[in-house]
Amino acid sequence: MTTLSATEGVLVDSSGWLEYITADTKADLFAPYFESESPVLVPTIVLYEVRKILLLKQRQTLADIFVSEALRRTVIPFDESIALKAAFVSIQHQLAMADAIVYTTAEANRVPLVTSDTHFTSLPGVTVL
8 A cells, every 4th residue: 555644635535525625504615625736635435425315415516526526536545554553543533434444544655634524523633623
């Protein structure tokens, strides 16, 4: 797995992608992360979550736009290293599976996690918008 330094990117979770892609209430807060020159890391589970939510809401066009945007970023696969660490992180921080995978992916790549999900508030390396 390619590891980036904190100055080389950021990981925006599913909540941030959904805010931005759907132009929701916090879209302007997430825009600087997506519109800057810094890389945005995309865990494969974020690809799954965001696409599924958009498709369930019958927003095929936005789902396609999301996939197009996300695949132009740095996609980080869910591998055995992240899986094993995420199991521990899930228990340690009482996070749901997907949240533990996202947080662990950010940690493993040494980049900040940006989210609007408040259950990440107390975790180091997280910016909650």
